[in-house]
Amino acid sequence: MSAAETKxxxxxxxxxxxxxxxxxxxxxxxxxxxxxxxxxxxEDMPEIPIGxxxxxxxxxxxxxxxLKSYFSGHCVAFPDGFDLSGTTGFQQSVWQVTCAIxxxxxxxxxxxxxxxxxxxxxxxxxxxxxxxxxxxVIPCHRVITxxxxxxxxxxxxxxxxxxxxxxxxxKIG
Numbered sequence: 001m002s003a004a005e006t007k008x009x010x011x012x013x014x015x016x017x018x019x020x021x022x023x024x025x026x027x028x029x030x031x032x033x034x035x036x037x038x039x040x041x042x043e044d045m046p047e048i049p050i051g052x053x054x055x056x057x058x059x060x061x062x063x064x065x066x067l068k069s070y071f072s073g074h075c076v077a078f079p080d081g082f083d084l085s086g087t088t089g090f091q092q093s094v095w096q097v098t099c100a101i102x103x104x105x106x107x108x109x110x111x112x113x114x115x116x117x118x119x120x121x122x123x124x125x126x127x128x129x130x131x132x133x134x135x136x137v138i139p140c141h142r143v144i145t146x147x148x149x150x151x152x153x154x155x156x157x158x159x160x161x162x163x164x165x166x167x168x169x170x171k172i173g
Contacts, residue, residue: 011049012056015042016064018071020162024048025060031081032063034133038159070136073170075103078137087133090116094128101142104171106164108146122146130154136163 011033015024018037024045026034036045057064063080070076084092097115101107109122109129118124129140130152141163145151153160 011053012059013048013050013053014055014057014060014064015045015048016057016060016068018068020071023064023067025063026053027056027059028083028085030083030085032134032137033083033085035135035137037067037136038155067136071166073166075167075170077103080137082134082138084133087131088128090124091128091131094125095132095134095138095140098129098132098138098140098143101139103139104167106142106144109143109151110146112143126152142167 010028011026012028013024013026015022017023021038021040022042022044024034024036024039024042024047025032026048034047036047039045042048063078066076066078084095093116094112097112109125110119112129113119113121113125116125125143129143132138132140132154135141135155141153141155141160143151150157150160150164
């Protein structure tokens with residue numbers, strides 16, 4: 001049996017419904033690996049390895065409750081451990097800095113690049129954020145352009161704007 005097959009056998013998942021749609025979470029014994037959100041149904045998540053992972057609602061019940069609370073407009077922390085196997089050190093450094101952006105606030109791609117010692121690496125930062133496997137938990141939606149535009153977002157700009165508005169309202173309220 002190959003290492004990849006062994007890793008697949010150790011994967012766990014959970015799907016649940018929130019105010020913005022279905023969410024799927026995948027993890028390993030090392031931590032969270034993938035989060036997919038705003039889907040029409042659990043079947044609309046090809047990124048979730050349902051056929052090869054083990055259903056594990058008890059492992060993710062607390063995370064599910066925190067995500068439901070987040071999507072309902074509450075300030076929520078995500079101290080969960082991550083399994084970022086297969087990602088680069090550069091991506092991990094970008095995501096680590098992104099996790100430090102406070103709830104309800106934004107920072108620019110340039111700011112993130114400067115924090116990791118690559119002040120001219122805004123485009124590379126954007127690419128790393130675009131490959132974020134754990135949106136919301138790693139809050140890549142909080143990174144915008146230097147002139148205040150949204151930039152990009154894997155979940156679409158409408159969703160990015162929604163998440164930023166949701167956080168801004170929660171911070172005020």
